[in-house]
Amino acid sequence: MAEPRTVGRTAGPGREAAEPGVGSARVGASPSGASTPLRHRLAERGIDRLLLLLLPAVATLIALFLYPMMYGVGLSLQPRSGGIFANYVAFFTDPYQSSTVWKTMRLALPAALFNVLVSVPIAYRLRGRFRGKRLLTAILVLPVTLGTVLVADGILRYFGPRGWFNRVLLELGLVDEPVRLIYNYWGVMFSLIITGFPFAFLLVLSYMSGIDPTLERAAATLGAGPWQRVRRITLPLLAPGLATTFILSFVLAFSVFPSANLVGEPADETRVMAIAAYQAAFEKYDYTMASTIAVLMGAFELIVIALVLLWRGRLYAGHTGGKGA
Amino acid sequence: MSAVEAGGRAAPGFLRRALRAGPFAWIVWGGVAFFLVNLGALILSVVINSFAVNWFDSWLPSAFTTSWYGEAWQEFNLADVLLVTLIVALVVVGLSLLFGVPAAYALARRNFVGKQVVMLLLLLPVLLPPITYGIPLATLMYKVGLAGSLAGVIAVNLVPALPFVVLVMTPFIEQIDTNIESAARMCGAGTRQVFTRVLVPLLIPGILAAAVLVLVRTVAMFELTFLVAGPDSQTLIVALYSAAFTPGIRAAQAIDAMAVLYTLLSSILLVIALSFVNPTQIVAQVKEVTPE
Numbered sequence: 001m002a003e004p005r006t007v008g009r010t011a012g013p014g015r016e017a018a019e020p021g022v023g024s025a026r027v028g029a030s031p032s033g034a035s036t037p038l039r040h041r042l043a044e045r046g047i048d049r050l051l052l053l054l055l056p057a058v059a060t061l062i063a064l065f066l067y068p069m070m071y072g073v074g075l076s077l078q079p080r081s082g083g084i085f086a087n088y089v090a091f092f093t094d095p096y097q098s099s100t101v102w103k104t105m106r107l108a109l110p111a112a113l114f115n116v117l118v119s120v121p122i123a124y125r126l127r128g129r130f131r132g133k134r135l136l137t138a139i140l141v142l143p144v145t146l147g148t149v150l151v152a153d154g155i156l157r158y159f160g161p162r163g164w165f166n167r168v169l170l171e172l173g174l175v176d177e178p179v180r181l182i183y184n185y186w187g188v189m190f191s192l193i194i195t196g197f198p199f200a201f202l203l204v205l206s207y208m209s210g211i212d213p214t215l216e217r218a219a220a221t222l223g224a225g226p227w228q229r230v231r232r233i234t235l236p237l238l239a240p241g242l243a244t245t246f247i248l249s250f251v252l253a254f255s256v257f258p259s260a261n262l263v264g265e266p267a268d269e270t271r272v273m274a275i276a277a278y279q280a281a282f283e284k285y286d287y288t289m290a291s292t293i294a295v296l297m298g299a300f301e302l303i304v305i306a307l308v309l310l311w312r313g314r315l316y317a318g319h320t321g322g323k324g325a
Numbered sequence: 326m327s328a329v330e331a332g333g334r335a336a337p338g339f340l341r342r343a344l345r346a347g348p349f350a351w352i353v354w355g356g357v358a359f360f361l362v363n364l365g366a367l368i369l370s371v372v373i374n375s376f377a378v379n380w381f382d383s384w385l386p387s388a389f390t391t392s393w394y395g396e397a398w399q400e401f402n403l404a405d406v407l408l409v410t411l412i413v414a415l416v417v418v419g420l421s422l423l424f425g426v427p428a429a430y431a432l433a434r435r436n437f438v439g440k441q442v443v444m445l446l447l448l449l450p451v452l453l454p455p456i457t458y459g460i461p462l463a464t465l466m467y468k469v470g471l472a473g474s475l476a477g478v479i480a481v482n483l484v485p486a487l488p489f490v491v492l493v494m495t496p497f498i499e500q501i502d503t504n505i506e507s508a509a510r511m512c513g514a515g516t517r518q519v520f521t522r523v524l525v526p527l528l529i530p531g532i533l534a535a536a537v538l539v540l541v542r543t544v545a546m547f548e549l550t551f552l553v554a555g556p557d558s559q560t561l562i563v564a565l566y567s568a569a570f571t572p573g574i575r576a577a578q579a580i581d582a583m584a585v586l587y588t589l590l591s592s593i594l595l596v597i598a599l600s601f602v603n604p605t606q607i608v609a610q611v612k613e614v615t616p617e
Contacts, residue, residue: 047437057428057487058443064484065450065458072461118356125353136357138599143364145591145598147545149566153584154367157374162382164366194364247452255454257548258566274456274548287464298457305452 076292087292097276097293101300104272107185107260108253109304111192115200115253116246123205124234128213137205140198151194152262156182159190187263188270192253200249207241208234236315243312247305254301273297368588375581397582400575401564410560410590412475413550414543417482418536425490426532430524432491433498447488455548458484463552473555481549486539493538497531498524530601537598544594561587 042048079086091097126133143151159165161178169175181187211234219229257274264270273293281290375393377386397403432443450458462481463472471477501524509523525532547562554563565587568580 048435050435051431051437053427053431054443056424057491058446060424060483060487061446061450064462064480066446068462068465069458071465072458075461075464121349122353122357125350134599138595139361139364141595141599142592145541145545145595146588147547147562147591149547149562149569150371150584150587150591151367153565153569153581154371157370157581158363158367164370164384165363167384194367197360251452251454255456255548257456262566262569274454277456277460278552281460281464287460290460291464294457294460298453301454301457302452 072291073295075288076295079288079292080286087289088296090289091292091296100271100273100276100293101296103270104254104256104274104297104300107188107192107256107270107272108250111189111196111253112200112246112249115193115196115249116204116242118197119201119204119245120238120242123201123208124230126205127208127211137202140201142198143195144199144202146195148191148195148256148258149262151191152259155187155191155194155259155263159187182263184265185269188256188260191259191263192256196249196252199252200245203245203248204238204242207238207245210241211237239315240312243308243315247308250304250308251301254297254304273300371581371584371588375578375585377578379578393576393578393582394586396576397579397586400579401568401583403561403564403583403586405557406559406561406564407590409475409478409558410544413478413482413558413560414540416479417486417543418539420479420483421486421490421539422532422536425487425535426494426528427520429491429494430498433495434503447491450484450488451492455485455546456552459549459552462549466553472553473558475558477553478550478558478560481553482543482546484549485546486543489539489542490535493535494528494531497528497534501527534602537594537601541591541594541598544591561590 039048076087077084079090082089126136157163159181161180165181166175166178169179170177181190215237216229216233219233224232255274256272257278260266260270260272260275266275274297277290277293277297280286280293373386374380376389376391378388378390380386432440459481462484466472466477466480471480505523505527506519509519514522544560545562547566550560551563551566554560559567561583565580565583568575568583
């Protein structure tokens with residue numbers, strides 16, 4: 001965060017030197033002479049007319065994001081019956097509803113953890129430059145851009161009882177009858193891994209390439225073996241990036257909705273919070289309950305993110321010596 | 326840049342490295358290969374099914390046909406759906422650039438009281454699950470009658486797209502030397518001229534990257550569009566979901582034909598995207614990783 005501050009400071013004088021022509025014309029047009037000192041005082045705190053450029057974006061987000069969020073929170077506190085927290089009480093006392101929290105976490109946490117942890121050794125091997133790296137990363141981006149709906153459709157065909165995956169297992173004699181991989185927990189898990197793993201891998205790879213390779217060679221010169229180099233140099237430098245990757249992977253997995261419906265068991269085993277919220281809103285038309293679940297969904301997600309950030313705050317937070325720093 | 330060159334010297338070729346490195350490398354490459362084979366087979370089975378007359382208990386369908394594409398095109402009104410997808414994606418790209426680039430400029434150049442609040446407002450839509458703000462937003466839109474219209478679909482898609490543009494553009498703008506702007510002002514350029522004659526030409530690569538990324542993400546954005554779309558304002562991904570979620574009514578092959586068309590559209594966009602941006606940018610807004 002040190003970079004922008006210096007930029008701002010160096011930008012200051014240059015802008016001031018150029019501004020008077022524009023500025024004085026404005027002041028001359030408006031009769032209130034008292035506005036000039038105020039303008040200067042605000043400018044010292046970095047508030048000037050340039051910030052008007054923020055206005056369209058901020059106004060759009062307030063209208064389309066902040067206001068609806070507040071409206072949703074307000075709506076959740078106005079239940080159809082009972083006191084202001086009746087919806088929240090109803091959510092936590094009804095096991096059919098409150099179990100969705102556990103069901104969501106049971107999918108999102110292992111999926112995010114798996115995607116991040118598996119990415120590390122692979123990214124470690126592929127961190128240098130080699131021919132075909134661009135092609136490999138391009139192939140890996142594909143499932144991310146395809147989106148969950150298409151992947152879910154493919155999973156139904158490929159992992160289904162008569163799909164190729166089960167056929168291969170049967171041919172190899174690994175199983176006697178087709179394994180049930182769709183319409184349950186595992187179907188959703190596969191879809192989270194197929195869309196989530198490339199995402200996590202590309203992020204970890206970009207963090208890994210940001211670590212200066214000379215650090216590792218210095219450690220090797222000092223007599224560190226391969227495992228010690230990974231353990232003492234690469235992993236500590238990578239850890240903050242891994243925390244960020246975990247957060248973004250978790251966000252992606254937490255909002256699982258289409259695949260939980262299409263390849264999961266939306267009535268029971270994979271009834272995640274998103275499904276519960278959707279059903280409350282568009283099947284029961286209870287918008288207050290839907291808002292309650294939506295708010296709780298955001299809250300539970302932010303709790304996990306906050307915990308990870310707390311852990312990340314205790315990690316090494318300095319220069320990685322690479323191109324990224 | 327020394328890091329990149331040093332990395333190049335350390336890794337003369339992945340094959341030689343893999344052969345030299347022993348079992349660990351083989352496990353890694355095996356894992357990648359296993360993933361890619363399954364991914365390829367998964368997509369291939371959808372493609373093959375879309376050409377199958379019928380495909381039940383065999384390795385491959387007994388006969389092939391292309392008629393499902395015509396059927397899907399007719400039955401799902403794909404011409405309309407594609408038009409809607411195109412309009413939504415392009416308008417979202419245009420608006421998010423129009424609002425996002427100036428905002429990114431202000432954020433890159435100024436430190437002001439309350440900047441943290443603005444940053445939080447920009448980060449929350451990226452971090453929160455779309456359903457969390459999508460459901461209250463959809464509820465509001467049903468109230469004011471925007472739901473089901475093209476305008477509503479465009480509006481919801483702006484919520485994640487706009488912060489994304491700002492976050493992608495800010496590092497690009499920070500790279501531009503402020504002296505260039507000062508020089509332009511010395512030569513008598515006003516704010517608008519500085520923008521149109523100096524900044525925008527310098528920012529073209531960043532703007533193209535942001536535009537393509539928003540395009541890819543909007544075409545793939547399911548949850549938000551699904552919550553507010555009406556029958557006439559469905560994008561391709563929502564139409565695909567609706568068709569897939571009501572099985573039995575339509576032939577699976579027709580659904581897969583639509584899925585293949587969607588894959589083709591995404592792949593074309595992806596190829597365009599990759600000619601402008603680094604693959605890692607598609608998954609996140611990190612340009613150059615800055616660990617803090």
